[in-house]
Amino acid sequence: MHIVTAKEMYEIDRFAIEKGGIDGRILMENAGRAIVDQITNLVDNTERILVLVGSGNNGGDGFVIARNLLNKGYEVIVLQLVADEKIKGDAAYHKQLFINFKGKIQLVQEVTVVEQYLSNADVVIDAMLGIGISGEVRQPFKQVIEVVNKLEMLTISVDIPSGVPADEGVANFTAIKADYTFVVELPKLSLYLEYCSPFYGQWRLVEIGLPHTTFSQDNLIETWNQKNVVETLPKRNRYSHKGSHGKGLVIGGSHTMPGSVAMTAKAALRSGSGLITVGTVQEAIPSIASYCMEATYISFLSNEGIITGLPAIDFSSYDALAIGMGMGRSESTASITKKVIVDAKIPILIDADGLQHIKGDLPLIKQRQHPTVLTPHPGEMAMLTGYSVKEILTSPFKVSKQFAREHGVYLILKGVHTIISDPNGRQWVNTTGNAGLAKGGSGDVLSGILLSMMMQNQSLNDALTNGCFIHGASADILVSEQRSKQDLVATDVIDGLTSVFRTLI
Ligand SMILES: NC(=O)C1=CN([C@@H]2O[C@H](COP(=O)(O)OP(=O)(O)OC[C@H]3O[C@@H](n4cnc5c(N)ncnc54)[C@H](O)[C@@H]3O)[C@@H](O)[C@H]2O)[C@@H](O)CC1
Ligand SMILES: Nc1ncnc2c1ncn2[C@@H]1O[C@H](COP(=O)(O)OP(=O)(O)O)[C@@H](O)[C@H]1O
Numbered sequence: 001m002h003i004v005t006a007k008e009m010y011e012i013d014r015f016a017i018e019k020g021g022i023d024g025r026i027l028m029e030n031a032g033r034a035i036v037d038q039i040t041n042l043v044d045n046t047e048r049i050l051v052l053v054g055s056g057n058n059g060g061d062g063f064v065i066a067r068n069l070l071n072k073g074y075e076v077i078v079l080q081l082v083a084d085e086k087i088k089g090d091a092a093y094h095k096q097l098f099i100n101f102k103g104k105i106q107l108v109q110e111v112t113v114v115e116q117y118l119s120n121a122d123v124v125i126d127a128m129l130g131i132g133i134s135g136e137v138r139q140p141f142k143q144v145i146e147v148v149n150k151l152e153m154l155t156i157s158v159d160i161p162s163g164v165p166a167d168e169g170v171a172n173f174t175a176i177k178a179d180y181t182f183v184v185e186l187p188k189l190s191l192y193l194e195y196c197s198p199f200y201g202q203w204r205l206v207e208i209g210l211p212h213t214t215f216s217q218d219n220l221i222e223t224w225n226q227k228n229v230v231e232t233l234p235k236r237n238r239y240s241h242k243g244s245h246g247k248g249l250v251i252g253g254s255h256t257m258p259g260s261v262a263m264t265a266k267a268a269l270r271s272g273s274g275l276i277t278v279g280t281v282q283e284a285i286p287s288i289a290s291y292c293m294e295a296t297y298i299s300f301l302s303n304e305g306i307i308t309g310l311p312a313i314d315f316s317s318y319d320a321l322a323i324g325m326g327m328g329r330s331e332s333t334a335s336i337t338k339k340v341i342v343d344a345k346i347p348i349l350i351d352a353d354g355l356q357h358i359k360g361d362l363p364l365i366k367q368r369q370h371p372t373v374l375t376p377h378p379g380e381m382a383m384l385t386g387y388s389v390k391e392i393l394t395s396p397f398k399v400s401k402q403f404a405r406e407h408g409v410y411l412i413l414k415g416v417h418t419i420i421s422d423p424n425g426r427q428w429v430n431t432t433g434n435a436g437l438a439k440g441g442s443g444d445v446l447s448g449i450l451l452s453m454m455m456q457n458q459s460l461n462d463a464l465t466n467g468c469f470i471h472g473a474s475a476d477i478l479v480s481e482q483r484s485k486q487d488l489v490a491t492d493v494i495d496g497l498t499s500v501f502r503t504l505i
């Protein structure tokens with residue numbers, strides 16, 4: 001499903017009205033009615049409802065909601081926070097209908113009066129500001145937002161919590177902290193920004209009759225859901241053999257960090273790889289092998305438990321490789337990563353310490369004729385780009401698209417809403433995962449799943465989006481059925497892959 005910016009939402013809206021011929025007043029009615037259907041599931045009709053409306057179409061939705069709740073027997077008051085002449089067009093039409101239906105509207109701009117009304121209500125419907133907000137929230141909205149947040153009453157936002165920007169790039173704002181948000185037709189970008197999404201509370205899309213299309217050539221962002229995975233994940237052929245499912249190489253690990261490659265290898269095998277070989281320091285092999293007996297091993301030259309040299313490896317005998325996990329950041333390991341980038345004429349995934357190694361070698365990556373996948377978390381992305389972590393979290397879509405295009409890489413910017421970007425600038429947002437994954441080792445497991453997916457018979461975009469989905473889905477199933485976010489550890493996520501594959505395909 002497309003994720004839209006405010007501009008794209010307006011384009012879709014304009015298309016529906018101007019080319020499709022649908023009346024904007026009907027769209028507004030549809031939005032209000034669809035949201036009322038949701039509200040009636042949450043709120044009993046004995047509860048007193050206060051609808052806060054602003055000057056735009058978001059306020060127009062508020063009038064439709066108020067009229068339809070009134071029809072259903074709810075006690076409703078609309079507080080209009082702007083002067084009458086500010087309410088225009090479709091919103092003015094629906095305001096008049098509400099009046100015709102004997103609805104009560106109070107024009108209020110004093111925050112103390114708003115507070116009195118709030119104290120006599122059980123539920124507040126926030127239809128103050130929608131996706132048309134520009135700049136900082138002005139008065140009286142700012143104060144009203146602060147009062148609503150302070151009161152902690154059930155708050156339901158229309159389309160977007162008032163004050164939250166629809167798009168990325170705005171770091172500081174005052175906004176309603178909604179319990180529920182009913183998002184009109186398509187998800188807005190800010191739903192997938194970790195500093196904005198908490199404001200939405202629980203959210204759901206409501207359909208109002210707009211086409212699900214995008215007119216943008218430049219900003220193709222989609223969510224990746226279970227349906228997408230089911231459609232694209234290759235089925236295992238009855239006649240397949242181990243060679244059909246990929247021979248992968250994992251390079252990394254050190255005397256003090258053997259677990260990382262062990263988890264990557266095990267996760268790769270549990271996600272369907274035919275054969276996995278681990279290249280690591282000799283000292284680490286016994287402990288890794290006891291956890292991952294299915295893999296084979298190459299002993300690398302080492303000094304004090306750190307890889308110092310790359311043995312002669314015929315990279316072409318592998319289908320893909322992953323490098324960097326637990327490898328350390330010495331000069332010797334950096335030069336090995338560099339050699340692999342140049343010599344390995346196969347798809348490679350670079351993670352963790354490998355990302356530190358490549359900072360100065362991005363031009364070499366650009367020259368590669370085979371796909372390169374980078375999997376930074378925001379800290380690593382900051383190191384690679386020179387932006388601060390805050391800047392990255394404020395504009396993760398822009399920063400990662402720019403980087404993927406500029407360096408010709410597939411970029412997986414990990415986080416609460418992991419963003420997958422391809423070298424053409426297409427982007428997907430993963431929809432699975434939970435805070436149980438915020439533990440050391442989760443990234444190593446992801447690398448293993450991705451390595452495996454890269455070797456299955458699917459496009460690389462599908463492989464990476466499916467890999468991220470499967471990783472998060474494993475954690476989600478575990479947390480809902482047997483573990484908790486507290487005790488979940490990375491090796492559990494590997495074990496949880498069983499449930500994912502059993503339920504998904
Ligand atoms: N046909 C349509 O256009 C539809 C739009 N829908 C609703 O319409 C909304 C978008 O409507 P609008 O484009 O009118 O935008 P808004 O409803 O967000 O209102 C924008 C108005 O708010 C004021 N404003 C902007 N920035 C402000 C700030 N920083 N502080 C205080 N006031 C500010 C300005 O007067 C501006 O005209 C959507 O979020 C959705 O709720 C729905 O009704 C569905 C159909
Ligand atoms: N709060 C969270 N919600 C969802 N996913 C998370 C959360 N925290 C971490 N993750 C996921 O866990 C993984 C962590 O990777 P990373 O930071 O590289 O960990 P490590 O290097 O310790 O293995 C990423 O896939 C990330 O998306």
Ligand SMILES: [K+]
Pocket residue numbers: 058126127128129130157158159160161162
């Ligand atoms: K709103």
